[in-house]
Amino acid sequence: MNIITDNSELFLTGFKNTGILFIISGFFALILGTIVAGMRVSPAPAMRAAGTFYVNAVRNTPLTLILAFFALGYPRLGLPSVSFMNAAIVGLSLYTATYVCEAIRSGINTVSVGQSEAARAIGLPFMKTLSLVVLPQAFRSVVPPLFSVFIALLKNTTVAAGFSVLEAGAIRAYLSERGEPMLPGLLWVALIFVVVVLGIMTPLQRYLEKKWRVAR
Amino acid sequence: MSSVLFDVPGPKARTRNVYLNVATAIVVLGIIGFIMFRFYQSGQFTAEKWQIFTFPLVQQTFLEVIGATLKAFAVGAVGSLLLGILLAFGRLSDSKWLNIPCYWFTELFRAVPLLVLMMIVYYGLPSAGVPGITPFLAVVVGLILYNGSVLAEVFRAGIESLPKGQREAGYAVGLTKGQVLRMILLPQAVRAMLPVIISQLVVILKDTALGFLITYHEILYYADFLGSQGGYGSPVVPALMVAAVIYVGLCLILSGIAKLAESKMSSRVKVVKTRVGMAG
Numbered sequence: 001m002n003i004i005t006d007n008s009e010l011f012l013t014g015f016k017n018t019g020i021l022f023i024i025s026g027f028f029a030l031i032l033g034t035i036v037a038g039m040r041v042s043p044a045p046a047m048r049a050a051g052t053f054y055v056n057a058v059r060n061t062p063l064t065l066i067l068a069f070f071a072l073g074y075p076r077l078g079l080p081s082v083s084f085m086n087a088a089i090v091g092l093s094l095y096t097a098t099y100v101c102e103a104i105r106s107g108i109n110t111v112s113v114g115q116s117e118a119a120r121a122i123g124l125p126f127m128k129t130l131s132l133v134v135l136p137q138a139f140r141s142v143v144p145p146l147f148s149v150f151i152a153l154l155k156n157t158t159v160a161a162g163f164s165v166l167e168a169g170a171i172r173a174y175l176s177e178r179g180e181p182m183l184p185g186l187l188w189v190a191l192i193f194v195v196v197v198l199g200i201m202t203p204l205q206r207y208l209e210k211k212w213r214v215a216r
Numbered sequence: 217m218s219s220v221l222f223d224v225p226g227p228k229a230r231t232r233n234v235y236l237n238v239a240t241a242i243v244v245l246g247i248i249g250f251i252m253f254r255f256y257q258s259g260q261f262t263a264e265k266w267q268i269f270t271f272p273l274v275q276q277t278f279l280e281v282i283g284a285t286l287k288a289f290a291v292g293a294v295g296s297l298l299l300g301i302l303l304a305f306g307r308l309s310d311s312k313w314l315n316i317p318c319y320w321f322t323e324l325f326r327a328v329p330l331l332v333l334m335m336i337v338y339y340g341l342p343s344a345g346v347p348g349i350t351p352f353l354a355v356v357v358g359l360i361l362y363n364g365s366v367l368a369e370v371f372r373a374g375i376e377s378l379p380k381g382q383r384e385a386g387y388a389v390g391l392t393k394g395q396v397l398r399m400i401l402l403p404q405a406v407r408a409m410l411p412v413i414i415s416q417l418v419v420i421l422k423d424t425a426l427g428f429l430i431t432y433h434e435i436l437y438y439a440d441f442l443g444s445q446g447g448y449g450s451p452v453v454p455a456l457m458v459a460a461v462i463y464v465g466l467c468l469i470l471s472g473i474a475k476l477a478e479s480k481m482s483s484r485v486k487v488v489k490t491r492v493g494m495a496g
């Protein structure tokens with residue numbers, strides 16, 4: 001117990017940064033993922049191809065490599081420099097967006113055909129069919145997979161610790177610098193993640209799933 | 217391409233689609249072009265930075281680190297599948313003493329970040345006096361604990377999705393509960409869940425790259441090492457590009473093999489079905 005009270009400021013900063021990484025990357029991943037999902041079902045073949053290429057390329061690349069590129073490779077390109085925090089946010093957003101896209105796309109497939117046929121029958125063009133009729137229903141049905149994606153994002157933020165971001169995964173390195181035992185520190189970090197995932201995220205997922213269930 | 221989301225394009229929509237295609241192409245080519253231009257401008261394509269990849273020793277080491285990645289993947293994948301099956305059986309058992317611990321095991325290990333799990337094994341256990349922890353062991357143990365728990369849920373969902381008659385027929389011919397699970401339910405569950413299992417295998421392959429952060433000498437670790445070679449112009453970007461190509465290639469090969477296995481399996485089912493049909 002001492003280790004967490006003695007180093008409370010370290011744990012607080014670490015998990016605060018984890019929270020920032022999670023919320024900002026989750027926000028951008030949701031927007032980008034929705035746009036790419038829209039591209040992947042759009043009438044223009046070039047848009048579909050671009051979306052498919054992006055998803056396949058990024059989903060088959062390890063997150064560690066993507067973050068390594070933004071943290072180690074990007075500064076070599078002579079572009080305006082970004083902080084390690086922002087580099088991690090960009091990498092996490094680009095990576096998570098592909099999973100958001102696939103979740104939403106599978107949600108679009110679950111919306112019954114009659115819905116979009118009805119939308120077309122009253123003369124709505126593609127964008128309106130998608131944004132007014134199909135996507136609102138798709139989002140409701142993808143709450144469980146989308147939450148799994150965001151829980152994965154929350155856990156994936158720890159990878160940023162390897163690239164100079166002081167967040168939950170980096171607490172261990174700081175503890176060992178201070179000569180504290182590492183096992184209790186790591187177990188505390190693990191415990192906090194368990195509490196957040198099982199105590200907050202999963203109940204929230206169940207609640208939203210129930211609240212937004214589509215009556216079919 | 218027929219989609220329910222939009223009508224078959226008429227003349228007006230066709231012209232619009234052409235514009236959209238052109239606009240998309242311009243944007244995509246613009247992004248790729250800008251990246252390439254930056255790479256070129258900052259000298260990432262100079263012979264100096266790529267020279268290091270022409271050395272036989274470097275190429276040989278690349279093969280070795282690919283082997284290290286594949287070794288961690290193979291041990292991790294086999295271990296995860298076995299642990300997943302065991303945990304799924306545990307969760308389906310009637311005994312509370314087996315059922316509840318297996319439930320908490322899967323819930324706990326799915327909630328802890330894989331990197332933290334690997335760190336606990338690699339940094340935590342030795343400081344608590346456990347000897348003989350290597351980076352390889354830490355990577356593999358982390359992969360097995362996490363992905364085994366994920367796969368346990370997959371197997372369980374697969375077994376529970378099967379019609380009740382399968383289980384009942386097994387009991388009716390006098391099989392024990394274990395035999396029904398092993399010989400009747402599991403093979404069908406694996407077949408039904410194959411796409412999910414395969415995507416989880418790709419996840420295992422990608423997650424071996426986390427080993428880089430706990431000093432396991434795999435592809436990314438070596439790429440990082442090459443990138444720090446100041447005598448060859450610190451080729452960070454070229455080394456990461458090579459690593460990315462290798463990872464994407466390995467993942468695509470794995471998905472390809474999996475698709476092949478899937479089509480073989482589904483064609484076998486069809487053969488059985490037609491035979492049954494002919495007999496009837």
